[in-house]
Amino acid sequence: MIASKIHKRSLIAFIHDFIAVIIAWWFAYLFRFNFEIPADFQASLKENLVWIAPTQAAIFYSFGLYRGLWRYASLPDLKRILLTVTCGAVIVPFVIFMLKLPVLLPRAVIFLTPLLLLLIMGGSRILYRSWKEGRFYSLKNSERKPVIVLGTGNTAINLVKELDRSPDWQVVGLLGGSPKKLGARLHGVRVLGMISQLPAWVAKLGVGHVIIAMPSASQNERRQALEMCAELGVKALTIPSYADLVSGKMTVSQIRNVELDDLLGRAPVVLDTKGLHDLLTGKTILITGAGGSIGSELCRQIMAFNPRQLVLFELNEFALYAIQEEFLLKFPAVSMAFVIGDVKDRARLSQVFDKYQPTVVFHAAAYKHVPLMENENAWQAMLNNVMGTYVLAEVAIEHAVEKFVLISTDKAVNPTNVMGASKRLAEMVCQALQQSVLHAENKYTASSKTCFVIVRFGNVLGSTGSVIPKFREQIAKGGPITVTHPEISRYFMSIQEAAQLVLQAGLMGGVKGGGEIFVMDMGDPVRIVDLAKDMIRLLGLTEEDIKIVYTGLRPGEKLYEELATENENILPTQHKKLSITLSYQVDEQWLASFMDWFTKQPVLKDEEVRWALTKWVPEYSNKRTDEQNLSEQVATLNTH
Template identity: 55%
Template sequence: MLGKVPQKYKQSLSWRTAAATLHDIAAAVLAWVTAYWLRFNFDIPVQYATSMTRTLFWVVGIQTIVFLAFGLYRGIWRFASIPDLRRIGLAAATSALAAPTVLFMLDRMEDVPRSVLVLDPILLLLIMGGSRFFYRAWKDGHLFSLQQLGATPVIILGAGAAAAALLRDLASDSRWRVVGLLDDDPAKAGLRLQGVTVLGPLAELSRHAKRLAVENAIVAMPSRTVGERRRAMEIAVEAGVSALTVPSMADVLSGKTAVSQIRNVELEDLLGRDQVQLDDAGLRGLLTGRVVMVTGAGGSIGSELCRQIAAFSPAKLVFYEASEFALYSIEQEFVQHFPRLAIVAVAGDVKDAATLEQAFSIHRPKVIFHAAAYKHVPLMEADNAWAAVRNNVFGTACVARAAIRHEVERFVLISTDKAVNPTNVMGASKRLAELACRALQEQSPLTCFVSVRFGNVLGSSGSVIPKFREQIEKGGPVTVTHPDIVRYFMLIPEAAQLVLQAGLMGKGGEIFVLDMGEPVKIADLARDMIRLSGFSEDEICIEFTGLRPGEKLFEELLADSETTLPTLNPKLRIACANETHEAEWLATLDTWLAVPVKPADEVKQELKQWVPEYMVSTRPAIL
């Protein structure tokens, strides 16, 4: 094994091994001599002193051989733990049997007191184990450390396993000095965790922060529900202390990060929700060993879908993307993080039937996730209205027809809540794309078409979150269109996981609706971001600019004429719609979409004929 270790570490390892071996030899000598001293009250008779000296070589030699056999020098003292102590105990017990046996064979142990044979392994265990744990305590900072005198005092919210791990890591960190813990479990009040007292419930943070001159609180509750973590963070913000948090336990256990990698609380922590429970077995049947294609693979949703799909080891993952930079970025990410996964990067537009045909013919995908879309509402409302329709409807139809021709088993359309009773071109175009997929389903017995609707995802391109961050960094103001405007929000990983789950559950023609939770007031969102950034509304104000073209005060996930049916996954429901379309409907749609250019007003009027519930916005475009 040592031959595989880089040369620069070999000397360090051999030096440490030699030092540990010499230490334990010295410990064995000390234990044997001390056992005699204790036996004779520190006044050893000459006869027994001679015996002690004569047997010392044999006892220490036997014990050294036993230590090597038990691998005591493969451990690292810096991280000495219970398993190390157990090995030392077993080694001491084994030597306690081996040494008397050898001594008995040499001279029947005539001059060796029996009590020495009992005291020696006990002293050996205490000296060897104690020195290791003393060294670790010193390195971990549990002993007196001058570094801690200048450290910033901090309170930890939570007194569970994560808090214990965090305390161990922070003990040797010169930046922080933990002065107390807070936890809502009344049974923990007054108890001590690694020497730090649980002061009381979370609600008392303000009082203890003032008393202890604390300006920072670390939320160490990664295994609790999102609601509990959100409440802890809000208590910290209301108490006027800077809210910090630790990584999720999933990231810690997977080795992606350590508990001690403390970071600022982000808005995602306040809006995040409990983890999605995936049907892993079903998704492995759908994705493992199969060729999967993702259109719009470089976008926020498309790229996260690719990451989630990669976990199920597809035979090949095909990125189909119109943006060269986005395609390059996702390809390089996968080359670095998924080197064993076969990937193909195809630069192509979803409206380009020839490129699609070539990609399908060469790679033969069996599952398609269609995430490519124009989705920015104001940009698509005026000059780009026809571009939105062509991309979102004609592009979807092109990919769907290629899927049918090449007998793709499953086609999943990423739709939007803006498709419900749409008031903008983007939403109406996505609704028309849903209708086109349902119509194609009636003509395709081999390909299963599924649509998935959800609202805004945090951090996606065009999201308000990056815009608010930029405005706060510039000193404000933060602009919100209307004081009462509300939106549904979801984290990108959760949305991608539910899209995969919906794709698995669909039988053909369904429109799945994601449970988006409670709607959030955008004005409240802005206030939270200002507070989390360490400012007040007096320092960074909020300005209301008026609704933009095609923008609603609130979004709906279901149209008025629709109802929903539950599924086995509580976060997914199926929208039941009654529309059916004949082949002539699709042919007429194709003819309409074939026109290369149309003026925005004409697009909106004609779009209303295809989507009757579409309400054309009369507000002027403001970009």
């Protein structure tokens, strides 16, 4: 049906151009003789149009003039018309003079005909496109919402072009950051002024929406634009992310609400796709914690590299069910196994590894909520984060897994809480096991050469249990938003960026023998209170609508996070967003001593766990008392 419709349109276009040739020649003679063509010239024209019109039409067809649709006629189409008309203008006179055909052909007609033909063919297409886009019958644009675009670069210009065809939006002006373009017209829309003049132009033009089209703008510039929109009471929108535009998933005109990711101002991750294909394509990949925020996003990113099989290992039944429903729908061609199990269960892990023989393991399963692990659950944090890592890593070594990637956290650096200290111990366990694998006489199989890679990163926007969903829920209830301290700050990145850098680090690990700790470029730390204010503005509210209340630091919580200890030297790698730390190395003796102690312990109380951590994690500092005192001081801020 669609093919026949396109064929019909092409035929109509061909007939139109055939008639256009006749009209162009006839009018060229009329203009040459002041609309009184002599009888002999009329006879010659009629006689020779019999072969001239088909010849030029054949030239048009041979140049592919009828593959496009008039509704989308653009500059490339006009260029093609110009080329074909020029060829016809050269070929027809050449045939006449070379064959000495009896054609009365004035020189003025030779030049007039292609100009008229270009005008008829090109003009018809432009007029048709304008009609289909409704420009003739909606000149007043009464139903289109007026909008100001912030930005004057190529992205903004492309947005204006696409919105020009939109039935919903009318761009009434552009505001930029450079005075050089003031007063210029970009695709018919005037550059009204600087971005700082937004309040004046919003009042003058009465717009209710502003689109931020500045992909290269800094975090501060985006935040300032958002703050202005919030103060003016106008809705701020933005274009899709750079990654979505490049991948072709979305176009510039698919505008959306501003998200927190947009305010991070981070450049897109450039991946070594060739290297990742070597690591992942055609391989069996196992991901623990596959139902969590990071684990599930890792699975999505890995799918782009066509693994032979993906084994999704998860303890939470509902989380695994949800990811199964999504992946079976999105990736029906990929072999997948959805496996329920506990990383501390050696028998279950051995069963899974025996069956699927994974080549690469990404270990994302962990308890990560700081306050929850600090009280009542400290020993469970040790069991899951430390013992679970040890058991999983040993099974991976026994089954000759090539790469084992441990996902760690910046809270493992100089930890002041049980969760961070347990993740630091997990790092140390992997480093010690790496030494055991490299040792000439290890207890593992001689064929096992597992390479351990450790990746640290900070908070992930929107991940399960993070501050963003909590703030969103508090705003939905009308507030207040609770922040522990006015100066508390954290490193943030998007889930997509974190997962991509985990894959990149997994590829790069092993160049120094394995056991390296990779640190992600987290950018600048963000104050949590600024994040809360951003969320309020993004929803078109003010701090008068949603109050911010300070509750004091929680047990084990630090004011700021670090990416490395004083004893760790951070060195650059070939990837600008990944660094590597050179930390002290633990060995098999340390691991044997630690595991001997660990396996002999009963269920320890929280205080007993914290006391033990001071022995096994040199950087660990139990600052609960100091922080509790500080929390009491901070709580007084709410009275002012």
